[in-house]
Structure formats: structure tokens, C-alpha cells
Amino acid sequence: MWRPTSVDRPTGVFIGLIVVSLVLITVDLRASGAGIGGTLREGVQDVFTPVQRVVSAGTRPVAEFLEDLSDIFSLRGENRRLRDEVIELDRRLVEAENLQTRVAELEAILGVEAPAELDSIVAQVLAVGVSEFDHSRVIDRGRSAGITVDMPVIDEGGLVGRVISVTDDVSRVRLITDPSVRVAVRIERTGETGVLTGRGSAPMVLEMFNTDAAVVEGDTLISADGRFPAGIPVARVLEPARSEVGFSLRTTAEPTAQVTRIDFVRVLVFTRDEAGIQDLEDLERPPIIIPADEAPAEGESEEGLPTETTVPTGEGEGEGVTGTSVGEGGGG
Amino acid sequence: MNTALKYRRAAVVVVSVILAAALQTTLFLRFRPFDAAPALVMLVVIALARHLPAEFALFTGFSAGLLEDLLSQSALGLWALTLTTVAYIVVRIRDRLEEDFSLLAPFVFGLTVGGITLFAVLGTIFGEKTLADAGFVRKILVPAVYNVALTGLVLPLFTWALGVRDKLNPYQA
Numbered sequence: 001m002w003r004p005t006s007v008d009r010p011t012g013v014f015i016g017l018i019v020v021s022l023v024l025i026t027v028d029l030r031a032s033g034a035g036i037g038g039t040l041r042e043g044v045q046d047v048f049t050p051v052q053r054v055v056s057a058g059t060r061p062v063a064e065f066l067e068d069l070s071d072i073f074s075l076r077g078e079n080r081r082l083r084d085e086v087i088e089l090d091r092r093l094v095e096a097e098n099l100q101t102r103v104a105e106l107e108a109i110l111g112v113e114a115p116a117e118l119d120s121i122v123a124q125v126l127a128v129g130v131s132e133f134d135h136s137r138v139i140d141r142g143r144s145a146g147i148t149v150d151m152p153v154i155d156e157g158g159l160v161g162r163v164i165s166v167t168d169d170v171s172r173v174r175l176i177t178d179p180s181v182r183v184a185v186r187i188e189r190t191g192e193t194g195v196l197t198g199r200g201s202a203p204m205v206l207e208m209f210n211t212d213a214a215v216v217e218g219d220t221l222i223s224a225d226g227r228f229p230a231g232i233p234v235a236r237v238l239e240p241a242r243s244e245v246g247f248s249l250r251t252t253a254e255p256t257a258q259v260t261r262i263d264f265v266r267v268l269v270f271t272r273d274e275a276g277i278q279d280l281e282d283l284e285r286p287p288i289i290i291p292a293d294e295a296p297a298e299g300e301s302e303e304g305l306p307t308e309t310t311v312p313t314g315e316g317e318g319e320g321v322t323g324t325s326v327g328e329g330g331g332g
Numbered sequence: 333m334n335t336a337l338k339y340r341r342a343a344v345v346v347v348s349v350i351l352a353a354a355l356q357t358t359l360f361l362r363f364r365p366f367d368a369a370p371a372l373v374m375l376v377v378i379a380l381a382r383h384l385p386a387e388f389a390l391f392t393g394f395s396a397g398l399l400e401d402l403l404s405q406s407a408l409g410l411w412a413l414t415l416t417t418v419a420y421i422v423v424r425i426r427d428r429l430e431e432d433f434s435l436l437a438p439f440v441f442g443l444t445v446g447g448i449t450l451f452a453v454l455g456t457i458f459g460e461k462t463l464a465d466a467g468f469v470r471k472i473l474v475p476a477v478y479n480v481a482l483t484g485l486v487l488p489l490f491t492w493a494l495g496v497r498d499k500l501n502p503y504q505a
Contacts, residue, residue: 010386014420017394021416024401024409025458037408044402048354055354056361063363127357130400130411132368132471133452133462138357164405172405179464200465201367261362 042167045138049170052127052138118229119269120154121145125262126170135178135200137161139265142169150227152268158233158256159183159223160265171267175259176234177204185234186224187215193224196235196253201260203238203252211249215241221253229270337495341388344493345380349396352376353403368471370478373400374447377415378440379490381422382429393419407458414451418443440483444476 007015028037106112123141128134141147143166153160153173161175176183177198185196185206192215194208208215219237223230233256241251352372360369377396381389397412404411421443429435449472455462465471 010390010420010423013387013390014416017390017416018413021394021397021409021413024412025407028408029458040408041402044399048350048403051350051354052358055351056358059355059359063359063361066363125361128361128369130353130356130373130404131371131406131451132448132475133455133460133465133468134404134406136405174405179461200467201471202466260364260367263362 038165041165045170045172046167049126049167053140056126120266121147121269122264122266123147123171124264133200135175135198136164137173137175137262139171139173139267140169141267142167142171144168146269147171147267148271150271152228152232152270153265154232154268155257155262155265157258158235159228160255160257160259160262162227163267173265176255176257177201177259183223183228183234184225185221187213187237188220188222188233189216190219194221194249196221203254204235206235206237206241206251206253208241208249213249215249215251220256229268341384341494344490345384345388345392348376348380348490348493349373349392349399353396353399357403366470366474367467368474368478370482371444371448371475372482374415374418374444375440375479375482375486376490377419378422378443379487380494381419382426382487383491383494383496386423389419389423390416393417406455406460410451410454410458410460413454414447417450418447421446436487437480437483440487441476441480444479445472448472448475 024037027035031037121141123139123145125137126140127138129136137160139153147163147166149163149166151163153163159176161173161178161181163171164174165172174181175198176196177200179198179200181198183196184193186193190213192208192210192213194206197205197207199205206215206221215237217237217240220233221235221237223232223234235253235255238252238254241249352375356369356372373396377393380392384392393415394412397410397415398408400406400411400415401408425439429439452462452468452472456464462468
């Protein structure tokens with residue numbers, strides 16, 4: 001028969017610590033990362049930032065040397081690829097300049113003002129997540145530099161992620177490759193929209209809304225999501241996809257940003273239109289307009305026109321694509 | 333155990349855990365062969381738990397895990413639970429390891445794989461989507477291989493730092 005005395009002291013301490021851990025997990029999950037957990041995280045990150053800065057300064061030359069060493073073998077192939085890319089980019093530059101001139105002329109004719117450029121804050125990546133499953137980066141600018149939660153982060157290639165927490169000196173950015181992140185995108189070539197889902201280190205998954213629209217390898221996907229400025233390059237399609245049975249169109253895409261090797265990033269001073277997104281999220285589906293009975297009734301107008309009844313649908317169907325904004329599921 | 337040795341061990345534990353967490357998050361920022369890095373904090377917990385008194389080893393695992401939780405976005409307590417379990421297994425098996433050093437490398441490999449798998453499974457149970465990461469098998473196995481590669485350096489270093497005398501220790505005369 002089991003008796004308390006049959007448990008030795010280390011096992012007792014172990015069981016106690018496991019119980020404390022489970023309580024902490026429950027409390028933190030119930031608070032959704034806010035509350036005492038959020039306060040503790042901010043405090044520890046504040047204390048730990050100077051340590052990370054010192055260690056980073058000390059280890060950066062070593063890390064860069066090791067990185068260069070591992071790159072030596074791929075240099076020849078990369079050189080050839082870059083030469084081809086330069087030729088292609090030269091051609092695109094000429095095209096872009098021509099288009100820019102035409103757009104400016106058309107804007108002048110139509111009296112349309114050119115969109116203002118967003119302000120941005122340049123930051124350097126200070127640290128990575130503590131585990132392989134932590135798809136976040138710590139950047140060396142925080143609240144004191146004007147960064148707030150939800151601001152989009154980009155590099156020279158495109159969208160990197162979104163700020164999820166801020167302290168005075170540093171911010172944490174969740175990468176778009178995080179499995180809990182979904183981004184609404186538009187194919188630059190066709191204008192068709194879809195949703196891009198992170199899968200960690202594997203290529204992202206693209207699901208298209210219009211299953212009849214073909215997706216071609218190399219198609220650039222740009223942001224069409226209320227949380228980010230429209231038109232930021234997000235990913236490039238890896239495989240062509242054509243709907244086989246008309247129900248779904250899925251393919252894979254890789255981020256245009258150097259997500260795994262980012263060094264410097266730009267935080268865009270952009271806050272999403274909260275009211276607009278909230279309206280869309282509440283609505284879930286557009287209302288269906290049902291005409292009332294054609295027979296004259298009490299609700300019939302004086303002119304004899306039938307009245308209309310609005311019926312909202314789709315209550316509580318969980319998270320979904322709503323308008324132009326797509327949520328992030330799970331904790332991460 | 334004399335007081336000086338106690339203080340020395342406490343200092344080694346605190347400094348090594350903080351340094352391991354700092355290295356884990358900064359050194360492997362860009363240098364990530366096969367897109368993975370060693371699980372340094374876990375390796376340090378294994379190295380410390382080999383020599384510390386049982387309860388002290390368990391608290392070290394718990395504290396190191398809590399630090400990892402606070403430096404990440406995972407639910408507070410996930411890493412604490414994982415590293416406490418790792419420390420407990422080390423405490424239970426360490427006597428057998430001292431008898432046969434050839435078991436150390438496979439032990440570190442198995443424990444790292446087990447620890448990261450436990451974290452991934454618990455994360456998924458608590459809604460973290462860790463197993464939704466398509467490369468999760470590689471993310472479990474590659475850090476374990478790196479940890480084995482570092483075993484020959486890290487474990488004797490901690491044996492020396494904690495003031496313990498054993499056959500594996502090349503730093504002692």
C-alpha cells in the first residue's frame with residue numbers, strides 16, 4: 001500500500017515543482033500572456049537586455065566568422081546566381097522607371113495625390129528565441145524609440161513580422177513563419193487573394209480564395225491584410241498550383257525577407273485601422289438581404305414597395321478570414 | 333560541504349545559467365547550421381545536475397526553465413516543467429553514469445531529444461502549435477547532436493567549476 005513516506009525527498013520536491021509549473025502554465029494561459037506573466041517577462045527582458053548586449057558584442061565576431069566559414073562552399077554558386085539576378089534586376093529597373101513616369105503623369109492628369117511614405121524606425125536584431133520552436137526575434141529598439149505593439153517589421157526583401165511586445169529598450173517581433181501566424185495576401189500578377197500560413201522552418205502554405213485562378217511558380221505575394229500596409233512583398237510562390245476538383249487551391253511559398261538571417265530591420269510606424277477591422281471581425285459574413293413577402297402587409301411602404309429584412313449569419317464560427325484581416329491563432 | 337564551496341557552487345549555477353541563456357539567444361542568431369542551434373541551457377542543466385545535491389539540482393532545472401520561459405513567448409512554466417524533469421532524470425541516473433563514462437554521450441543525446449520532445453508535446457497540448465512546425469523532427473534531433481558534440485567540453489568544464497574531482501576532468505592535475 002502506498003504511503004507518503006515511500007516517496008523519497010527528491011521525488012517529493014520533483015512532484016512539487018511539477019505542480020507549481022502546471023499552476024504557472026494554467027495561470028499564464030488564462031491571462032493570455034498578460035497579467036503577472038506579462039509584467040515578469042517585461043521586467044526580466046529589461047534586466048537581461050544589457051547582458052544580451054554585452055554577450056552579443058563579444059560573440060558577434062565569432063558568429064560572423066563561423067557564418068562566413070560555412071558560406072565559403074556556397075560562394076561560387078551564389079556568385080553565379082547573383083550575376084543572373086543583377087541582369088534581371090537591371091531589366092526590371094528600366095521597366096519600373098518607365099512605369100513610375102507613367103503613374104506620375106496619370107496622377108497629375110487625374111489630380112490624385114501620391115501616397116505618403118510611411119515613417120520607419122531602423123533596428124538591429126539583438127537576440128533569437130530561446131528554443132527552436134520560438135519564432136521570434138528581439139530587436140534593439142523599444143518604446144523609447146517610438147515602437148508600439150502591432151507595428152509591422154520589414155527588411156530589404158519584404159515583410160518580416162509584427163511587434164508583439166515592447167519594453168523601454170527592446171521589442172519582440174513574431175516572424176511570419178510562426179505556425180500561429182496567418183497573413184492575407186494578394187498575388188501581384190493577378191490580384192487574386194488568399195491566406196498565407198506559417199509552418200516554422202518549412203515553406204509557408206498558400207490557400208487561395210478563388211480556386212479557379214492558377215498560381216504560377218515565382219508569383220510574388222503582397223500584403224492585403226488590415227494589420228500591414230498594403231503592397232509589401234510577403235512571399236514568393238514555390239510551386240505552381242491549379243485546382244483539381246474545384247474545392248481548394250493550395251501551394252507553398254517562401255518569405256521574400258531573409259527571415260532566418262535577418263540583421264537589420266525597419267519597423268513601420270503604421271497602426272491598423274482598429275475600427276474598420278473590428279467591424280469586419282464582428283460581422284464575420286456580410287448580411288443577406290431577404291425580400292419580404294410580396295403580398296401587401298403591414299410593413300409595406302406607401303409606394304407599395306416590399307420592405308427588406310437584414311439577417312446576419314455565421315455566428316461563432318471561430319476564427320476565420322474576415323474581409324482583409326486574418327488573425328493569429330494559438331499562443332506562440 | 334564547507335561554506336566557501338557552497339557559495340562557489342551557487343555562483344557557478346547562477347552565472348552559468350544566465351550565460352548559457354545569453355549565448356543561446358545571441359551567438360546562434362545568424363550562425364545556425366542546418367537551421368538549428370544547440371540546446372545550451374539544457375546541456376548546462378544536465379552538467380550541473382550531475383554533481384549538485386538532488387534538491388538543489390531540481391531547483392536549478394526549475395529556475396533555468398523559468399528564465400527560458402520569461403525570455404520567450406511560451407506559456408510561463410513550460411520550460412520550467414521540462415528542465416525540472418530533465419534534472420530529475422539526471423539525478424536518478426547519475427550514479428550509473430559515473431561508473432561507465434561511455435554512456436554519457438548517448439545519455440545526453442537521449443535526454444536532449446526527450447526534453448525537447450516533452451516541451452513540443454506540452455506546448456501543443458497547451459495551444460502553442462509547436463508540433464505544427466513542419467520541421468519539428470529536425471528541430472528535435474539536430475540540437476541533440478550539437479549537444480553531444482559539446483558534451484566533451486561542457487561536462488568536464490562544469491565538473492572543474494563546481495570543484496568536483498572525477499576521472500573525466502582534464503582540468504585537474
